[in-house]
Amino acid sequence: MKKIASLLFICLLVGCVNTQAIIVTPESVKHSNVTTTMPYQNYLKYYIIDNGQINLTFKQLPADAEKDFEKKLSKEEKQDYKYVKKIQKLIDKGAWGEALYKYYNFYPAQVQYYRNCINKKEYSEALRTLEQIRNMDKYYQIYSEDLINQSFAFLYMKSGQYQNALQYYKIFEDKGKDSTFSSIANCYYNLGDLDNAILYIRKIKQLSYEDKELIYSIKLKQNNIKEAHKWALELTNQKYNFSNLMKVQTTAPNDTEKLKYCYQARNTTMNENEIVEVNRIIAELEQKKLDKQLSTLKQFIKIQKWSEIEKQIPPNITINEKTAKQDEYFKTAQNYLIRYEGQQLTNAFNSLNQDFVNYILSKQNEYYQEQAALAQQALLEAQQQQALIQQQQLIEQQQIQRYHNLNRIYYLSNPRYFMEPYDFWY
Numbered sequence: 461m462k463k464i465a466s467l468l469f470i471c472l473l474v475g476c477v478n479t480q481a482i483i484v485t486p487e488s489v490k491h492s493n494v495t496t497t498m499p500y501q502n503y504l505k506y507y508i509i510d511n512g513q514i515n516l517t518f519k520q521l522p523a524d525a526e527k528d529f530e531k532k533l534s535k536e537e538k539q540d541y542k543y544v545k546k547i548q549k550l551i552d553k554g555a556w557g558e559a560l561y562k563y564y565n566f567y568p569a570q571v572q573y574y575r576n577c578i579n580k581k582e583y584s585e586a587l588r589t590l591e592q593i594r595n596m597d598k599y600y601q602i603y604s605e606d607l608i609n610q611s612f613a614f615l616y617m618k619s620g621q622y623q624n625a626l627q628y629y630k631i632f633e634d635k636g637k638d639s640t641f642s643s644i645a646n647c648y649y650n651l652g653d654l655d656n657a658i659l660y661i662r663k664i665k666q667l668s669y670e671d672k673e674l675i676y677s678i679k680l681k682q683n684n685i686k687e688a689h690k691w692a693l694e695l696t697n698q699k700y701n702f703s704n705l706m707k708v709q710t711t712a713p714n715d716t717e718k719l720k721y722c723y724q725a726r727n728t729t730m731n732e733n734e735i736v737e738v739n740r741i742i743a744e745l746e747q748k749k750l751d752k753q754l755s756t757l758k759q760f761i762k763i764q765k766w767s768e769i770e771k772q773i774p775p776n777i778t779i780n781e782k783t784a785k786q787d788e789y790f791k792t793a794q795n796y797l798i799r800y801e802g803q804q805l806t807n808a809f810n811s812l813n814q815d816f817v818n819y820i821l822s823k824q825n826e827y828y829q830e831q832a833a834l835a836q837q838a839l840l841e842a843q844q845q846q847a848l849i850q851q852q853q854l855i856e857q858q859q860i861q862r863y864h865n866l867n868r869i870y871y872l873s874n875p876r877y878f879m880e881p882y883d884f885w886y
Contacts, residue, residue: 502536502537502540503540503543503544503566503567503568504516504567504568504602506518506519506540506541506544507519507568509602511603511604511607512607513607514571514574514575514590514593514603514607514608514611515571515575516568516571516572518544518548518551518552518568544568547559547563547566547568547569548568551569551572551573556573556576559573560573565596567593567596567597567602570589570592570593570596571593573589574586574589574590574593577589581618583615583618583619584619586615587612587615587616587619590608590611590612590615593608594608606632609628609631609632610628610632612624612628613625613628613629613631613632613643616628617629617643617646617647620650622646622647622650622651623647623651625643625647626644626647626648626651629643629644629647630644636663638664638665638666638668641660641661641663641664642660642661642664642668642670642671642674644660645657645658645660645661645664645671645674646674648660649674649677649678654678654681654682657674657678658678661674661675661678669695669698669699672691672694672695672698673695675691676688676691676692676695676707679691680710680711685711686711688707688711689708689711689712689713692704692707692708692710692711693708695707696708700728701728702725702726702728702729702731702734702738705721705722705724705725705728706721706722706725706737706738708721709721709722709725709741715745715748715749718741718745719742719745719746719749722738722741722742722745723742725738726738726739726742726783732779735779735783736779739782739783739786742786743766743767743770743786743790746766746790747765747766747767747790750763750790750793750794753797757805759802759805759806761805761806761809762809762810762813763793763809763812763813764813764816766786766789766790769789769816769820770782770786772820772824773785773820773823774823774824774826774827775827776826776827776830777823785816785819789812789816792812793809793812796808796809796812
């Protein structure tokens with residue numbers, strides 16, 4: 461665990477600070493802030509160290525350049541370089557277990573493993589590695605204390621440990637950065653402290669898109685639907701997509717508005733789960749509107765609800781076809797209500813019912829035929845497989861029989877093997 465923790469540190473701060481990378485070379489190492497008291501100082505000069513985030517890269521040289529480079533190294537430096545390359549070879553092929561087990565105190569390996577964890581979003585492992593990195597660099601000679609603390613804040617937030625993340629983000633509160641206030645607000649929101657979340661949002665000078673999303677969530681949680689709707693529209697104006705349009709429909713003041721935004725949301729996506737989600741809402745709203753219109757008629761109209769029709773649709777129907785049939789059902793019903801009245805309206809709805817009964821019967825028949833064909837195919841394959849097994853068993857039995865026959869012939873041609881055991885003693 462200690463070795464794994466060391467590796468995690470590498471992946472941490474992917475987006476904290478943008479600073480130019482520092483290239484440490486044999487010539488420049490004497491000018492760096494790395495003191496000779498660090499046991500791994502001799503190895504760091506073969507790496508490009510990024511002091512804007514916790515990351516470093518082995519300075520891989522072309523073969524010719526590497527030969528010239530090695531000529532300039534002392535005997536001790538050559539040994540160090542060979543050692544570094546040996547470990548780096550394991551790292552480059554992803555052999556983290558071996559690299560960290562055998563060389564757990566090799567600082568560059570810990571940093572690179574940390575970065576690997578960040579890239580894979582393995583934040584808990586990255587946290588353990590970051591702790592190892594901090595212990596190895598306890599005087600902050602490689603990475604600054606601020607960078608380490610920012611990295612802990614980031615990882616605790618990503619790991620859902622909001623109380624710990626809050627403690628680290630609070631360290632930077634006095635610097636007055638919008639990003640810090642935003643992170644603190646997020647921590648309070650996730651801890652259920654909406655008042656403090658709002659307090660820190662108000663400190664932000666220029667709201668980001670993510671800040672507006674947070675405000676929407678807070679207003680919705682406070683059941684302030686009117687304000688939540690305002691922020692949902694703001695988000696949609698900034699990013700017109702399924703998620704934001706569904707936020708708008710959720711907070712819309714009436715069913716007509718909800719339907720409008722549901723249809724708009726559906727037109728923005730090809731994700732089947734999202735289409736299923738919005739179709740369910742559309743069907744509920746359209747059915748509610750249709751039932752209300754039918755309830756105002758003086759005559760009785762018999763019509764099967766869409767939810768009952770949908771239950772009968774076989775599972776092999778694609779989401780696109782089901783969507784088209786749902787739209788057809790409600791549009792046709794609305795059209796009949798506009799065009800007809802009296803007995804004509806009754807006849808029209810009877811026709812609509814029959815059309816969908818025929819559609820269901822047709823699709824169910826297709827489905828059952830398809831299932832029967834699949835079952836027949838499966839049976840045929842099972843029979844073929846059984847025949848192959850029987851054939852193989854027959855071949856094996858023939859081989860066994862042939863073996864016994866050969867043995868019998870051999871023993872018959874060598875009768876001394878058939879003597880009773882005691883015959884050998886006389």
